[in-house]
Amino acid sequence: MALLVLENQDLQDSIKPQKVEFHSLNFNTTLHWQPGWAREARDALYFVQYKVYGQSTWQNKDECWGISSRVCDLTHETSDIQEPYYSRVRAALAGVYSNWSLSCRFTPWRETMIGPPLVTVLHSNKSITVKLQAPRSPYRRKRGSKIPMTSYYDLLFQVFIINNLLDEQNRVLVYEGKDKVIKIEDLRPGVSYCIVAKMYMPMLDHSSAYSSRQCTVLQ
Secondary structure, three states, X not given: OHHHHHHHHHHHHHHOOEEEEEEEXXXXXXXXXXXXXXXXXXXXXXXXXXXXXXXXXXXXXXXXEEEOOOEEEOOHHHOOOOOOEEEEEEEEEOOEEOOOEEOOOEOHXXXXXXXXXXXXXXXXXXXXXXXXXXXXXEEEOOOOOEEEHHHOOOOEEEEEEEEOOOOOOOOEEEXXXXXXXXXXOXXXXXXXXXXXXXXXXXXXXXXXXXXXXXXXXXX
């Protein structure tokens, strides 16, 4: 019996989830973890709980209860974006349950990553008009439209132009502000230009990744 208990203890330790982390983009928040170090840990099932910091009771995440995946969507459960949250995961294999693995504290408003804006480019013979749309959160207004990230933060658009004739890697900042339509003038006809943009948050000094390139050749 003592040997069986010891074997169970070894299995408990070897299947315990590792690196339990929140990942969040525009408040789309998922919990990720790695399997335990034992080879058979890859066959384990996982159980996820969460709570607001300071609460005594953990809540089960029903959709992530006894799952084989190592990702759990907690977007809905972390919708109070100023609150700090914790989550924890345990594994089960062959009737043996691991101890819980705890995440770090996660506060959505402070820690979510801001995505890049959506960029549309229109051109005339010597100018480019750039239309910008801020990324949207998963949360909806009463009428059903998704709430833009600019409703949660003081965000600026940063727009960069790339002259492909000169240097494809050299991005020149041509605009920073809140306007959703901007015009870049005095450009050379026959030259290929690309536009990229990102969101910038002055308060936290955070920037998003760059948007995908939108390129055009002026006629």
